Structures are given as structure tokens and as C-alpha cells.
Amino acid sequence: MMAKTVQTIEDIARLANVSKSTVSRALNDSPLINQETRERIQSLAREYNFRINAPARNLSMRQSHTLGFVSYACSGKNFSAENMFGLELLGGVSDGLRPLGYDLLVVPVEPHDTTWAHQYLNSGRVDGFVLTISTRKQKMINELVNMGIPFILWGFPQPNSSFCTVCGDDVTGGRIATEYLIRTGRQHIGFLGGPMDEIEVKYRHHGYELALQNAGRYLDPDLVVYGDYSHTSGITAMKRLLEQKPDLDAVFVNSDVMALGAIQYIQSCGKRVPEDIAVVGYDDLLLARYNNLPITTIRQNIPLAGKLLAENLIQYIQTGVVTNVNLPVELVIRKTA
Known part of the structure; x- marks a missing residue:
């Protein structure tokens, strides 16, 4: 039968x-x-x-069961933390989607283009976006909100925001990096930041300030310079920092990629790391570990961050529940400090 x-x-x-x-x-x-x-x-x-x-x-x-992972198009001309961090975060998002029956589409965009979201959503190729860009992102956020497009942001929520976010605890990251350098006896600790107007950079600088204030130290503006997260800016910012403060003996750098550039310039001046200048980076990318001089850094749990970006966006698409998650960070001590 x-x-x-x-x-x-x-x-x-x-x-x-x-x-x-x-x-x-x-x-x-x-x-x-x-x-x-x-x-x-x-x-x-x-x-x-x-x-x-x-x-x-x-x-x-009208569902594709596919999410779009948005990052800036990589030209290959510059070695940036955004490219490296994005690749590792991409792995975490992919791992988070696999058991949920969703696929992942990489969406490379240009910094000033705001038309890409319409193209992908209206064609039915994706159900929502994971937004990982770190620079010039506010305009993109505004466009997605105004269009009512589901997305989740790697970054901090805004007051009364209607979208999901996952971020690291940047204030704590800046504080514990600086506290460690103070505990190890460093007297003139520089801050080498990413873009000055980015909220993550402001929070890391606030943590740096808190540590200095708690130790009774003066906040010297000559010890603070900014870059753009790239390896090249790590070199140029470190050069400017040493010109402004030749007796510098430590530096907290806002990304591991910038830290590599800073170390390169320090060594080119005939100085030693960490004996003359200690260096603490940020993120704990793979290159921080598997490097000739492994980098002391602030670890963000990138695999967990990617998993939560995937799961929480799908939850938002299915239920409309907005989530904002702040992940803890930790200091990882290696050879540069």
C-alpha cells in the first residue's frame, strides 16, 4: 500500500x-x-x-534564510585592523548560522555608497544584515533604520535605538591595559587611538584616563595621538608620539594591526620592545599570537561575538525583540609588555 x-x-x-x-x-x-x-x-x-x-x-x-555580512570592499592596498578583525568575526557569524539553517552572503560596500541595502533586500537575496564597519558607519545606520531593514551592529547602541547590537566593553579594555602598564612601572604611557570620532575609541580613551586618574597621574595631551586602525597609521602615529614625547616608555594601541606598525617604528629607531617601550594592543587577533614578537593585548571574544550577531539578528527577524549585548574583555600578557 x-x-x-x-x-x-x-x-x-x-x-x-x-x-x-x-x-x-x-x-x-x-x-x-x-x-x-x-x-x-x-x-x-x-x-x-x-x-x-x-x-x-x-x-x-519572502525569506531567503540568508544574512548579509557587510564590510568595506578590500582594495588590498592597506593592511587594516578592519579587514583582519572582520575576517575573524565572519568566521564566528558563520559558525553561529550553521545550526540555524541560514546561509551567509558577504556584502562588500564602498564607504560613501548608501544604495547597496535596497539592491540586496529588494531582490530577496538576504533577510537582514550584519553590519561590522567601524568607520563612517552612522550614515549607513541611519539609512537602514529609515528603510526599516533588519540589521545588527557590531558596536554600541544609541539612545532609544531600535536596532540590535553586540559590542565589547571598551572602557574596561582601556582601563585594564593602562593599569597593567602602570603596575609594571611605566611612567610615560601613550595612547595610540583609532579614529578620534568613533565611540569605541572614545570609550577606550576614557578607560585610559580613568586608570591614570586612579593612579594620581597627570593626563598629558602630548601622550595622545590618533590613527585609522591601519598598519601604516600605526607607524606614522608612533612616529608623531615619539616626536612629541621622546621619553615615552609605554603605549596602549587601539588595535593589534596598529600595534604591529608601532612596534616596527620603535625598532627602526633602535629602541627595544618591551625593554625601552612596552606595547599593549587590542582585539587579540590571530596575528597577535602567531608573530615573531607575540603581542600583549586586550582580548575580545571574537568567536562568541560572531555567534551572538548571527543568533540575535535571526531572533529579531522572527520576533522583533531588540537586544543589546556588551561582552567582557580580558588582558592577555605576552612578550611586548
């Missing part, structure tokens, strides 16, 4: 006396459908040997 079969979602909907969208959500284990209805529909599907057609389901639900 042949097993009973049904051909379409409409058939299941008719048998269960519910809408097509309810069937689609139930078969996809959506929390929007109550457990009793979900189990009843899934039981009917099993009874009639129904296998949902994924492309048809996505079309009828």
Missing part, C-alpha cells in the same frame, strides 16, 4: 485548517507559532510524507 502524500503547503494548510504562512512557519520551527499548532502541523507533514520545498517556501514567505 502506497504511503499517503501531499504535494504543496496549500494541501497541508487545508488539512490543518490554517493559513499557508502558518504552515511554513511551523515547518521551520518558528517561535511565532504556538507549540500545539506547530506540533499538529509537523505531525500532518510526517503522516503524509511531506517534504517542504525550500526555494518555494522562501519565495512564499
